[in-house]
Amino acid sequence: MNQDYIKADPWSIIEEDFENERVKSSESLFSIGNGAMGQRANFEENYSGDTFQGSYIAGVYYPDKTRVGWWKNGYPEYFAKVLNAPNWIGINITLNGTPLDLYTCQKVTSFRRELNMKEGWYKRSFVATTSNGLEVAVEVTRFLSLEYDEVGAIQYNLQILNSDAKAEVCPYLDSGIKNMDSNWDDKFWNTTKVSSEGNRAFIESHTMKTNFAICTFMQSELTVDGEKFEDFSTKEEEMMVGHAYAINLEKNQTLTLIKYGGYAVDRNHPTDGLKKAADVVLSKVSGLGFDVIFQKQKEDWAQIWEMSDITIAGDAKAQQGIRFNIFQLNQTYLGKDSRLNIGPKGFTGEKYGGSTYWDTEAYCLPFYMATKNQDVAWNLLKYRYNHLDRAIENAGKLGFDNGAALYPMVTMNGEECHNEWEITFEEIHRNGAIAFAVYNYHRFTGDYSYIPKMGLEVLVGIARFWHQRVNFSEEKQKYVMLGVTGPNEYENNVNNNWYSNYLAKWCIDYAVEQLNKVEKEYPEDYDRVLSKVKLTRKEIAEWTKVSGNMFFPYSEKHKVFLQQDGFLDKEMIKVNDLDKSERPINQKWSWDRILRSPYIKQADVLQGFYFFEDHFSQEELARHFDFYEPFTVHESSLSPCVHSIQAAKLGRMDQAYTFYLRTSRLDLDDYNKEVEEGLHITSMAGTWMSIVEGFGGMRVLDDQLCFTPQIPKQWESYSFRVNFRNQIVTIFVSSEGTSFEVTGNQDLNIKVNGEQVTLVPGEVIKI
The missing domain is CATH 1.50.10.10 (Glycosyltransferase)
Structure with missing residues (x-):
């Protein structure tokens, strides 16, 4: 059974009720990023339960020495790891000497977290009874700025509902971190300097071997019922620095901590100027204030959605799925820096090394x-x-x-x-x-x-x-x-x-x-x-x-190209004839058994038919699809989208819709039982293709934009935009027909269902 705790919502990912066993999955699903850095949705306060801590900086990696049982000539010497970077989000909280820790609390109620995709922020709230009997209400908002992409901001609100208490709130930086996927438990980071100046703190460090230098920084501001509280003591260790505020907090008073943090990296600044760069950006964002940069965040995301949004009416789960995919793609890569690329897990986990595939x-x-x-x-x-x-x-x-x-x-x-x-x-x-x-x-x-x-x-x-x-x-x-x-x-x-x-x-x-x-x-x-x-x-x-x-290789009997020379020598048992308890086979079977089976992890021959669609007839596509799909287990995230596009081309909309839902909600519903390791970022682009190329039938043929629109029966309508040669085309599809609109200063000739159509700026053309 797939997970089903994420609430269906068109613009947000929402979790209600707290369960320890799904913390790691939610840390992946609620991840945030801004193209330059990203982080899993770890709690700011201490959590002693099972968690996967992860903060990542684009382009910063470590060459972890290859670990194999038997070295073979030609082996790469290392596996490049995206590095778990120093943690800047941490805020330790103790109440009457007891740490606030959701794992050890007597009771957690009103737990809710939301990833607002429309505006680019993550919020978490709860009421908890601590192990020493204090009832605490917390609301935390966090985002990574698109405008100032070295910086993230946290607003942490806390109230004690049943008593006065002595509270200690300690925002901190910690460079004593390590990767979960380290081959040899090597030390990836070397911390060279820990310092504190006023309400700012800095940790300067560099990666071993690759020698990327970074300065992790923070600045904090604390108020109680709107009144500034400026007294704190500095806690400094070899790889940690924190500012501890000790407050006698009255019942129902609201404590608010604003924390700015992030990374200055030598990929963008002189190595000897990283702390100065951190000071400059902290002065900029703190001078503007949390509310101003939060508003700018909302405006920047509105601009992204203006072009990239896909709307779906009548199917909340499908709508949520496509927006989640588009949101995560934009969080991972915005195209500003040609030195960067798109890792399969983005900023959401360490599997696959976070590298380019x-x-x-x-x-x-x-x-x-x-x-x-x-x-x-x-x-x-x-x-x-x-x-x-x-x-x-x-x-x-x-x-x-x-x-x-x-x-x-x-x-x-x-x-x-x-x-x-x-x-x-x-x-x-x-x-x-x-x-x-x-x-x-x-x-x-x-x-x-x-x-x-x-x-x-x-x-x-x-x-x-x-x-x-x-x-x-x-x-x-x-x-x-x-x-x-x-x-x-x-x-x-x-x-x-x-x-x-x-x-x-x-x-x-x-x-x-x-x-x-x-x-x-x-x-x-x-x-x-x-x-x-x-x-x-x-x-x-x-x-x-x-x-x-x-x-x-070709089979005259089946009239299909063969995956490889010996494919028909296998025991050709179809996926539908496999017991469900055997699935997924990559978690249930030995590798030897998998290799001798006919089961396909992802489209192989069909991937070729996708790339070179115009090389083959519709009849050939149907024959190959019908031959290979029954043997495909779709245990690669890259598989369902190709099948969805091709099912739509063949007019099999029910099948196309099923594949679309699988690719769009692969992580939200955790089809492959592995979302706690991170999200499948690159396959999310396949979800976009499933709608635009699949249902919308968009192609470029003979140097012209072409469409063959269809609509799943589950939907009332859908719409999307494409930037084709610097002209923005808006497509709206419903069961009544399709409308097209082009912006710009010149007409655009397109084809719809094989017929020539001229789009004129300012006019809506209905087909």
């Missing part, structure tokens, strides 16, 4: 292209270009040469840092996703300039890799690809994975096509690139020989 190019790029301006998508592509030299190094470590590039499965700085051999060495389809993103960017934005400036070098490196990765089979008289793992990680070390082979052919053909285009239209860039990469006509001819004679 192929998810960015395959799933996230479409969302950011359509809901931001094209500069954001450009930055994502520039990120890969900046790492091209590392991709060539990565390939070299595996024995490839001549500038062949293998982009990493997992990375922080372009260097491969994933250490499961069947993925590190074999899940090479990630190269294809990066090449496809180059194509997809040009297709959607119409901006070709990236390819001659940067993309052509990337495409050449990728084509060289595929050319070297195949070998010629005398028996088949075809080029084959041995020992790979496709997106379906439940089949490792297989031969002729159809998706990987198809991508290899396409990447080579696309690289050659772009070389020809750049030669004709951008001769200076062409000469520069060829001189740099030392590419010859002879080498290009060798590539095309491979792409023109690639082997694709």
Whole structure:
């Protein structure tokens, strides 16, 4: 049974009633971020129960030495870990000498927490009876500023309802933290200085090995019934500093602590100027005050929603799901910094190392292209270009040469840092996703300039890799690809994975096509690139020989491409015939049993049909969908969205809706029983695709925006916006029909259900 304690609400994630066993799940679900940093929804006051403490800074990582039983040549030396950063949110509270701790309280009532997605804040309130009999009412509001993205703010209100009491309130900083996923329990941080000046405190520290320097800072202001209380004592330890306010609090008086905190990082400031940078930003936000920066937060989120919101009428859970996904994507990445990328867990947990995967190019790029301006998508592509030299190094470590590039499965700085051999060495389809993103960017934005400036070098490196990765089979008289793992990680070390082979052919053909285009239209860039990469006509001819004679496993009996050579040798028992107690198989079965089964973790052949939809007929899609979906367990977060899009294309709206609900509420309903580890950020972009590309049927065909709108029977209407080539198109779909509106100064020609339609600014066109 899936979790069901989150209340259905169109704009908020709401939990009522306190239960210790769901604290870690809620810490994930109520996480907050601002693109530069983020944190799990840990309690500010002490909590002695089971908790997963986590605060994270974008781009700051530690190279944790690989831990494997048997070292193999080519293994990455380390697994890059997003670091649990020094904690700035902590506020220790003692009442008559007893700590306020929800785990040890006699009773907790009126517990409520809310993540307000519309305005970008997190609030928690409760009434609790402490172990020494005091009845306490608490309300806490917290947010991470979008405007001042080094800073977060907390307003902590406390009342004692049944007695006077002596209260000690101690806001603090703590750098004595560690990662839950450390391989060797290494010390990740070195604290160099702890200091306090007035009502501000600072901890200066740096990461071991990577030597990122940060200054964690705080400033606190305390009032009782609106009157300032300025006396405190400083508590200073080797890795902690706090300001302890001792107050005789009368019954029903309201104690309010305002705490500003955050990080100044040497990625953005001179290393010797971090404390000064912290002082500057603290002066700025404290001068404005909590209410002013809180109001600015609401305005900034309103601006984000203006473009990225999807409205759904008549289905509260579906509405909540899509907004939760869009909200978390924007909390994770806003496109301001081309050095950053989108980790699969964002700022919500440590699993997967918090690094960059192929998810960015395959799933996230479409969302950011359509809901931001094209500069954001450009930055994502520039990120890969900046790492091209590392991709060539990565390939070299595996024995490839001549500038062949293998982009990493997992990375922080372009260097491969994933250490499961069947993925590190074999899940090479990630190269294809990066090449496809180059194509997809040009297709959607119409901006070709990236390819001659940067993309052509990337495409050449990728084509060289595929050319070297195949070998010629005398028996088949075809080029084959041995020992790979496709997106379906439940089949490792297989031969002729159809998706990987198809991508290899396409990447080579696309690289050659772009070389020809750049030669004709951008001769200076062409000469520069060829001189740099030392590419010859002879080498290009060798590539095309491979792409023109690639082997694709196929079943004449079923009239489908096969996942891999031996797929039909398996015991073909469908998922519906599995006992529910066996699910999820990744938690119930041995890996050996999984690998011998026909069960698919995520779309593999169908992923290829999604990328290259126009290469195949509707009949071929239906045949492959009907063959593979019954064997798919969807135990990857990336699976349901592709199936939802394809079910919609096939007109199977009930099935499309079911898959949509699963992808949109994957974390809210904890389908895979793992949300306490963090959220599935990158797959959330797939949820957006499920509506826009699935139900809305949005495509770019023949250089034109096209739609084939449908609506699930569970909905009254839905609407979304896309930024297509700097023109904002609003689409509203109901059972009565679809309306379109374009903003800007010029007409826009689109196609709706195959018919040409001209959108005129200021006019609503109804179909």
